[in-house]
Amino acid sequence: MGWNVCSMSNIRRSGEFVVPGERIGVIEEFIPNFGTYVENGVIYSRNAGYLLIDSAARKVSVYPAAKGLSFPKIGSIVVGYVVNIQGSTAFIRIIKIGKKDLSGFLTGALHVSDIDVKYTKEILNAIKVGDLIRAKVISDTNRIFHLTTKGENLGVILALCSKCGGTLMLKNRRSKQLYCGECGNSETRKIASDYGSGNM
Ligand SMILES: [Zn+2]
Structure with a gap:
C-alpha cells in the first residue's frame, strides 16, 4: 500500500532485511533517514532490520527487526x-x-x-x-x-x-x-x- 518498488537497477524493496553496514543505495537515489548513515555518498544501514522506502518522498529508513x-x-x-x-x-x-x-x-x-x-x-x-x-x-x-x-x-x-x-x-x-x-x-x-x- 504505497510502498512502490524502486525501478532503478540494483532494486531495493521495502521490507527487505538488511544488516549493519550493508549498502542500501546512494544519496542521488534516496534521502537517508532513520537507521541509516552516509559515507562518501553511499547510504548504509545502521541496524539489522527492514528497509522502508518511501518512494514519494524518496526517503529510505531501516527499522530494527x-x-x-x-x-x-x-x-x-x-x-x-x-x-x-x-x-x-x-x-x-x-x-x-x-x-x-x-x-x-x-x-x-x-x-x-x-x-x-x-x-x-x-x-x-x-x-x-x-x-x-x-x-x-x-x-x-x-x-x-x-x-x-x-x-x-x-x-x-x-x-x-x-x-x-x-x-x-x-x-x-x-x-x-x-x-x-x-x-x-x-x-x-x-x-x-x-x-x-x-x-x-
Ligand atoms: Zn516553504
Missing part, C-alpha cells in the same frame, strides 16, 4: 507519518504506540470523516503526505488499524511546507493557520493542540 511485535489496541494513541493519501483515506506508518517506539511495519488508515469533529471537505486541507500525526485507534479488525484525529490533542504534530520542505510554524492557535519560515507559504492542517512543541 522486531523483537516481539506489539500491536495497538482500540483506544491506543499512536504516532506516525502520513505516507500516502488515496482518495479520501490517508495511510499512516505507525512509529509509536503510546510511549513505546515501534519496530516492524504497521499501517493505519485515517478516513477524511475521522479527521475532525467539524466536516472536512478536502482531505488535503487537513493532512498531507509527510505530516507527523498523533491519532487514536478506533478499530483493529483484521489488523487494519482505523484511526481518528478527532480531539484537541490529536492531529498533525509536525508538518513540512509542501513547496520547499521547510518546517511549518503556527501563525496563531485559533486560526490553525500554518506558515513556512523559509518561503512564507501558508497552509492549513488539522493540528493537535500542542503542534510544534516537539511532544510525540
Whole structure:
C-alpha cells in the first residue's frame, strides 16, 4: 500500500532485511533517514532490520527487526507519518504506540470523516503526505488499524511546507493557520493542540 518498488537497477524493496553496514543505495537515489548513515555518498544501514522506502518522498529508513511485535489496541494513541493519501483515506506508518517506539511495519488508515469533529471537505486541507500525526485507534479488525484525529490533542504534530520542505510554524492557535519560515507559504492542517512543541 504505497510502498512502490524502486525501478532503478540494483532494486531495493521495502521490507527487505538488511544488516549493519550493508549498502542500501546512494544519496542521488534516496534521502537517508532513520537507521541509516552516509559515507562518501553511499547510504548504509545502521541496524539489522527492514528497509522502508518511501518512494514519494524518496526517503529510505531501516527499522530494527522486531523483537516481539506489539500491536495497538482500540483506544491506543499512536504516532506516525502520513505516507500516502488515496482518495479520501490517508495511510499512516505507525512509529509509536503510546510511549513505546515501534519496530516492524504497521499501517493505519485515517478516513477524511475521522479527521475532525467539524466536516472536512478536502482531505488535503487537513493532512498531507509527510505530516507527523498523533491519532487514536478506533478499530483493529483484521489488523487494519482505523484511526481518528478527532480531539484537541490529536492531529498533525509536525508538518513540512509542501513547496520547499521547510518546517511549518503556527501563525496563531485559533486560526490553525500554518506558515513556512523559509518561503512564507501558508497552509492549513488539522493540528493537535500542542503542534510544534516537539511532544510525540
Ligand atoms: Zn516553504
